Amino acid sequence: xxxxxxxxxxxxxxxxxxxxxxxxxxxxxxxxxxxxxxxxxxxxxxxxxxxxxxxxxxxxxxxxxxxxxxxxxxxxxxxxxxxxxxxxxxxxxxxxxxxxxxxxxxxxxxxxxxxxxxxxxxxxxxxxxxxxxxxxxxxxxxxxxxxxxxxxxxxxxxxxxxxxxxxxxxxxxxxxxxxxxxxxxxxxxxxxxxxxxxxxxxxxxxxxxxx
Amino acid sequence: xxxxxxxxxxxxxxxxxxxxxxxxxxxxxxxxxxxxxxxxxxxxxxxxxxxxxxxxxxxxxxxxxxxxxxxxxxxxxxxxxxxxxxxxxxxxxxxxxxxxxxxxxxxxxxxxxxxxxxxxxxxxxxxxxxxxxxxxxxxxxxxxxxxxxxxxxxxxxxxxxxxxxxxxxxxxxxxxxxxxxxxxxxxxxxxxxxxxxxxxxxxxxxxxxxx
DNA sequence: CAGGAACCGTACCGTACGGTACTGAATAAT
DNA sequence: ATTATTCAGTACCGTACGGTACGGTTCCTG
Numbered sequence: 151x152x153x154x155x156x157x158x159x160x161x162x163x164x165x166x167x168x169x170x171x172x173x174x175x176x177x178x179x180x181x182x183x184x185x186x187x188x189x190x191x192x193x194x195x196x197x198x199x200x201x202x203x204x205x206x207x208x209x210x211x212x213x214x215x216x217x218x219x220x221x222x223x224x225x226x227x228x229x230x231x232x233x234x235x236x237x238x239x240x241x242x243x244x245x246x247x248x249x250x251x252x253x254x255x256x257x258x259x260x261x262x263x264x265x266x267x268x269x270x271x272x273x274x275x276x277x278x279x280x281x282x283x284x285x286x287x288x289x290x291x292x293x294x295x296x297x298x299x300x301x302x303x304x305x306x307x308x309x310x311x312x313x314x315x316x317x318x319x320x321x322x323x324x325x326x327x328x329x330x331x332x333x334x335x336x337x338x339x340x341x342x343x344x345x346x347x348x349x350x351x352x353x354x355x356x357x358x359x360x361x
Numbered sequence: 362x363x364x365x366x367x368x369x370x371x372x373x374x375x376x377x378x379x380x381x382x383x384x385x386x387x388x389x390x391x392x393x394x395x396x397x398x399x400x401x402x403x404x405x406x407x408x409x410x411x412x413x414x415x416x417x418x419x420x421x422x423x424x425x426x427x428x429x430x431x432x433x434x435x436x437x438x439x440x441x442x443x444x445x446x447x448x449x450x451x452x453x454x455x456x457x458x459x460x461x462x463x464x465x466x467x468x469x470x471x472x473x474x475x476x477x478x479x480x481x482x483x484x485x486x487x488x489x490x491x492x493x494x495x496x497x498x499x500x501x502x503x504x505x506x507x508x509x510x511x512x513x514x515x516x517x518x519x520x521x522x523x524x525x526x527x528x529x530x531x532x533x534x535x536x537x538x539x540x541x542x543x544x545x546x547x548x549x550x551x552x553x554x555x556x557x558x559x560x561x562x563x564x565x566x567x568x569x570x571x572x
Numbered sequence: 573c574a575g576g577a578a579c580c581g582t583a584c585c586g587t588a589c590g591g592t593a594c595t596g597a598a599t600a601a602t
Numbered sequence: 603a604t605t606a607t608t609c610a611g612t613a614c615c616g617t618a619c620g621g622t623a624c625g626g627t628t629c630c631t632g
Contacts, residue, residue, distance in 0.1 A: 180480035186620060196580045197621080207620065259480075261537070266477030268542040269391035269470075276542035314533045315559060322529035326472070326536050331479040331487035348526060352559055397590065407610045408591080418590070 161217060165203055168193040169217045172210065177259045181266055186210070211267070211275060215260055219282035222251070224290045232301040234358040238346060240294055245320045245342035248287060252325050253334040257283075261329055291316065303358045312353060319345040372428060376414055379404040380428045383421065388470045392477055397421070422478070422486060426471055430493035433462070435501045443512040445569040449557060451505055456531045456553035459498060463536050464545040468494075472540060502527065514569045523564060530556040 161169065171193040176184045186207060190197045204210040224247070230236070251257055260283075264275040291313055298304035306312040320342065328334055335341070350358060372380065382404040387395045397418060401408045415421040435458070441447070462468055471494075475486040502524055509515035517523040531553065539545055546552065561569060 181477065182481065185618085187618095190581090194580075196582085198581095198623085199579060201621070202579090261541075262476050262479060265473050265540045266392065268473060268540070270393065280538060280541050280543065311555065315530065315555075318529035318531075318533035319526065320529075321534065322525045323532065323536070325534070326540070327491060329476045329479070329537070329540075330472075330491055332491065344522065344526075348563055351563060396588085398588095401610090405610075407612090409593085409611095410609060412591070413609090 160220060161213070164195075165213075166217065168195055168200070168203075169214055172214055173218065173256055173259070176214070176263060177255045180259070181263050184211075184263075208275075211263065212278060215264065215275060215278050216282060218256055218260055219279075219286075222283075222286050224286050226290070226293075229297075232297055232303060234303060237294075237298050237301070237303050237358070238350065241316075241346045241349065242342045244291055244294060245345050246338055248291075248317075248320055249324075249335075249338040249341065251287065252321065253328060253338075258328055265329070288313070303355060304353050305355050306353050315352065316345070316349050319348050371431060372424070375406075376424075377428065379406055379411070379414075380425055383425055384429065384467055384470070387425070387474060388466045391470070392474050395422075395474075419486075422474065423489060426475065426486060426489050427493065429467055429471060430490075430497075433494075433497050435497050437501070437504075440508075443508055443514060445514055448505075448509050448512070448514050448569065449561065452527075452557045452560065453553045455502055455505060456556050457549055459502075459528075459531055460535075460546075460549040460552065462498065463532065464539060464549075469539055476540070499524070514566060515564050516566050517564050526563065527556070527560050530559050 168189065172184065172189045175188055175192055186197055186200055189210070190200055200210065204213050232240070260279065264279045267275045292309060295304060295306070295309060295312060295316070299306065324335060324341075379400065383395065383400045386399055386403055397408050397411055400421070401411055411421065415424050443451070471490065475490045478486045503520060506515060506517070506520060506523060506527070510517065535546060535552075
């Protein structure tokens, strides 16, 4: 079960259809609804094919996570020169996107699945989710912060800590609360603005405080 | 299944022993290890007694959460006059305590259990955990923030938002990462200091910035 | 057209769990 | 001392799931 991402298209179209159906079942009914027989029935395929393609149930779960992660493609920010205004907008867009991702049906269902699977020794699911699920969006944010620093708009010593701070300001305990079943919030707008304002008060240079 | 907290001692000593054993099993092996037969065997009681006391398996899970929540007692902060120094110390103590609670074996196991249970209609577990698990520590922090404001050391308009900001600065995505299986961090000290410093830069008055 | 690979649908098996019933011992009540 | 209550221990039942095997169909290949 290598997770080298430099591989073939990873999944055939037929397998992708099956994975989509499996994700639909998972979102609808949680892990308990995700039985091999149920997936086979919903996807009009045989259990035998399921086991042939994914090995066993854990393989199916891993494939679902890998597939979902492969769908998340964050557009790389172009190298346009940052201004105080555009940096703030970029950060707010990032905040909104982050909240949207974390609030998504499929994301929540997969996180719940992986969390429920922890403490099973087979559980590379959590690790897999941490690695593949966040890398894209993390890198996008880190690049943005670095660009802000190069433009003289931000100042910080340790990029990783700074990013974690931004993340905490945006998300707070909202993610865990949603994982526990709370309905997704609707005021992502206000939340994003407040978080970015606070972040800029902490890490913005005089150059940006003036704006 | 009322959850009125103004009730009898809630659980008998025998039942508490059983709940302790059940928590031990849950921490050791996750939800799948928490079978009724297993609990009965580990606690030297019969399954029949289990069902008599807790109704069914869900009742046992709810009782475990209620019991664990009842154990968390945060000492109420005395009304001592706050100074810039003592407020900072109080906030850092709160941050350390919060991180310690969230990193605890039992807390993580129960959160994983409740999260895995979401999307079952029976699942009042998540709600129960949100309500009873956090109320104590939330109130303690809110009281501290209000005291800081009254002492002229903090300024904020909306207490709830301000508390959420503090929470986010302290925890960031650490809780979810631990829920996903990442080993608890060891540098709670540095984390607490950094979070409180950032928080005071955001919400401290001139009076405290000088210190 | 013949042979084979892929795959769907279903039937099947072993197991493990939630929940219930029963028995016998210990303790409390009368 | 006798009866009633509680509870541990065990055996049992129905169900549901993971995994495997098999028959039949389609489709591709030589």
